[in-house]
Amino acid sequence: MEKTPRVHDVLIVGSGPAGVAAAWPLVEAGHDVLMVDGGQVPDQSIPRGDYESIRRDDPNQWQWMIGREFEALRNAGAVSPKFRAPTLAYVFREFVEANQIAARGFVPIGSLAVGGLSNAWGCGVARFSPAEMSAFPFDESELGPSYARVCRRIGISGAGSDDLTAYFGVDAWADPPVALDDAHRELVHRYARKRVALTAAGFALGRARVAVLSQDREERKACSRSGFCLWGCAEGSLYSAQQDLRRLRGYSNFTHRPGFVVDRLDVRAGRVAGASTRAGDAVDATCVVLAAGTLATTRIAMRSLPSYRRAPLLALPFAAFALWLPGRLGAGIASGPAFAQLAFALDADTRDAICGFTFSTHGLPVSEFVRSVGWTKRSAARLFPHLLSSVVVANCFFPAHLSANSVALDDDGVLRVEGADAPGLPTLRTETARRLRRAFRRLGAHMLPGSFRPGSTGADAHYAGTLPMRAKPVIGETDRDGALAGLPGVHVADAAAFPSLPAKSHTLAMMACADRLGTRLAARLRGNRA
C-alpha cells in the first residue's frame, strides 16, 4: 500500500537532552516536529526503598545488582560502574552495532535509548564562561535566556555561595542543594578553615551543581537520598530527557517515533529525507536537527556529505582516585546521595581549568573496590568493610585540548574512531595528581596510594568538535545557528558542533545551545511561512 509520505516541518534525530531542548521552542511555536530515536527502553526496574536494608535482607537483589543477562559481569574493564549497572544496560545497548562504529584506543559511547545518555548521566551542570566560549562564533551572552529556560525546565540544585559559584555560573536558577553526607560535610568544614592557602594554590572546592531535584516538582520527587543513584532514580529526582519527552508528547504537533535509527540524509528540492538503517524506511521533513550524540551525528553527517570523511574528535581525558579520611574509620554507612556531592577545580579562572567531583562510597557495590585493589579477593573482602566508611571517591576531568582523537568514515560506511592523548597529558596528569594529593591532604583526606588511575580514552562520554561552529563554515562545519555547511536544511544541535570543550560538564551548555538553535529555527520557519 503506497502512502504519500507526510512532510514534517522539522525532523529531530535523537531524543536525548540536545534533542528535547531543541524540540521545545519548535513545538511551542506550533511547528510540526517529528522526533526519532533508537527506541531502547528500560527492561529492568530500578529498586526503591532503603539501600542498606534492601542490600541486607532482599534475596532478590541480584536482579538489579547482577542482571538477568549478567550485565554486572560484563564490561569489567570500564572504570565507571555505570557500564555494569544492569538497570542501565539498555542505555548503551546496540549503539555501536547500529551505528557501525569501530574504535581503536577509544571506548565509543552513545545511546539508542529513549532519552539518550541522559538516562545514565552524572547530572553535573555548568555554564560555559565567555573565555571558554571564545572559539564559538556567537557571543556567550546570547545563551542567557536559553540557560534560564532549560534550568527552569529540568530543575537543578546546588546553589550556595561558595568558591565555585562563578565557575559553574548557574546559581541564579538553582534550588538549594541536597544535604551532604557526614564525610563531605567534614571536608567542607576543613575547607572553610584552609580556604586562603588552598585558593592561593589554585584549588577551589564547593557544592556540585547537579540536575537533581531538592524540592518536589510535579510528578518528580525531591531526592530522598536513597542511595540507588548508580542504578537510576525511581523517584525521577535525577533529570532524564525522558521526562521532557513525556511532556512533549502531550502536544498534538509533536510526534515521537522510537526505533528509527537514521543512517543518512538526502537533501533535494528544499526537503530532507532521513533514511533509516532498515532498508526502505524513510521520513521527510523541511529541515533536520541532528541531536543523536556526537558520534552518531558525525556519522550521519559524513554519510550524507561525500566530501567530508575525517575530523578531529574532542573528548575529556579523565582520572579517578580514592581519598581516605582516617577520622571516619568505623563510622558505618553514611546516608547521603550517591551522585556528585562536592566539586573541585584547579585554576578555575583559566581556560585550562581541571574539574572534578567527589562521591560517597555508599551506594557503590563493594565488589568494585575488591576487584580493583589487586589483592587476593579474600583479604580484600576483609579489608573494605572496615575501610570503606572512611573512603570518598573522586574523579577529575582535563580539558579536551589534551586529547588527540580522530574519526573517519571508511568506504564501507563504518565510522572509525582512533583514540590518542595530546603529548602534554601524561605530565599534566602526574602534576595534577600531585597538586590534588597535596590539596586534599590539607583537608584531612589522603589519596590512597596507587588509587589515582587514568580512565580509558573515550569512557568519559564527553565528546565534541567533529562539526565545529565557525563564523565562516566550510563543508563539514556549522554556522552560528548550527546549520551544517554542504547540507542545506540540516542543523547540528548536539556537542558535535562545539568548537572547543572545557573540563566542566557540558550537557547544560549543550542544551542551552540547542534551545537557542530551536528558537532561531522556529523564528525562521515562521518567517518562511509568512
Next chain:
Amino acid sequence: MTTLVVTGATGYVGRALVRAAQKRGIRIVAASRRRPATPAEWIRYDLADAVDPAILPDGATLVHLAAETRASSEATDTIEIDAAMRLVEASRVRRSRIIFVSSQAARKDAPTRYGRIKWRIESLVLGAGGSVVRPGLVYGGAPGGVFADLLQLVQRMPLLPALWPAPHVQPIHVDDLAAALIAIAERSDAGAHAYNLGAAVPITFTAFLRVLARMRLRRLRPAVPVPFACVNAAMAVARLFGRSVDPDRVRSLRELPVMHTAADMAALDVVLRPLRSGMCASGDDRRRQLLREAHALLGYVLRERPGSSVCRRYVRAVERMRGAQPLALPRTLTCWPLLLALVDQREDTAENVELQWRLDAAVVLAEATPAGARRLLPRRESPLLAVACVGAALAGEAFWRMAGFFARPLLMRSMTRPPREP
C-alpha cells in the same frame, strides 16, 4: 546428506540416534510400531511384517535396531531371523546400505541363544555387504533397554552384587553409540565390517554398577560377593517389579568375550566420554564440576558456605559467558576454599586470566546476596576495632602473598593438567 531409515526408532538406542541425526540435519524415517515422540517421518513397522522395498528412499541407509525383547525362544528366533532376511533383501533391491546393531555377546558358539541369533543375523548382513555394530554395555541418557533394568535393580536393592567370577563390561554411552552409527552411515567406503564399540579397557560389572549408583542415583551401595548362580534369583526379584528381563541377556554377561575396540573407535573418530561424566543424567558432569567450583570460589570470598541459589547463578554465568568449561581445580582447593588465596595472585598467564575472571565474578555474585552484603557492606564499629581489622587484613594479605609465592607454581601446574579419569 543421507537419509536414515531406522527400525526400532522408539527404542533406547533408536531415540538417541534419531535425536543426534536430526541435530545434524539428517533426514530420518522412523520404522517402528509406535509413532516416535520426536517429530519425524514415520512408517509403521513390526518385526513380523513383510517389508515393501519402496519404503527405502533412494540412497537411504537402513539402520536395523529393532529386536525382540521377550525371552528368546524358538518362535522369537524365527521372527528375528525372518525380519532380518526381509530387510537385507529390501536393501539389496533398493541398493541401500544396511547397518545392523548386534551385541557383544554375538558369537557362533555363544553359550546363549541370544548370542547365537545375533551372530546369525550378523552373517546375513555381512554377507550382503552391510555393516555390523557390536556395542558394549550401552548406558546413559533417558533410561531404556538393559540400562533401565540395571537402574531399577540398583535403585531397589540395598546392596550391589559383586558377581563372582567377576564379569567384565565395556560400557558405551548411548549418545556416543549414536554418534558412531552416524559416522558409519556417513562413511562412503564402509564395506562389510563388524565394528566393536565400547570402552577399550573392560571394567568389572560391579565397578560399573557402583558408578551408576553414585553418579546417576546419588546413592551409596556397598557391594557384596554373589556367586553367579544367584543371578537367576535376583532376576526373579526384578520380575516381581513388573519388568520382563531376558534372562539370556543377563546370563550372557558371564561369557562376554573381550572386544578390541580401539582400532574401530579410532577409524570412526569417536571418543567415548568418561563413565563418570556419561552416567550423569545430563550426559556429562560439567555442571556438577561447575557447582563444585562455585561452592569453592564463593565460599572463599564469603568465608562461609554459599547458598545454593548463588551457586546456581555462578554456574549459569560461567555457562553463558565463559563456555561452560569448569576450571581444573585440584581437590585440595575445592575441599579447602581458603587455600584458593594461594592461587589468587596477579600474573598474566592465560589460565590465570580465566581464574581471575571467575574470582571476580564470584565476588560480584557473592555480594549480591544478603549474606554477601552483611560480609561486605561497611560497618559501624569502634575506630580502634576498625584499625585492628584493617591491620589484620593487611597482615593476612602479606601472609598469603608470601605463601602463594611458594605454593602457587605447584598448584597451577596441577590446574593445567587435564582432569583425571575415574
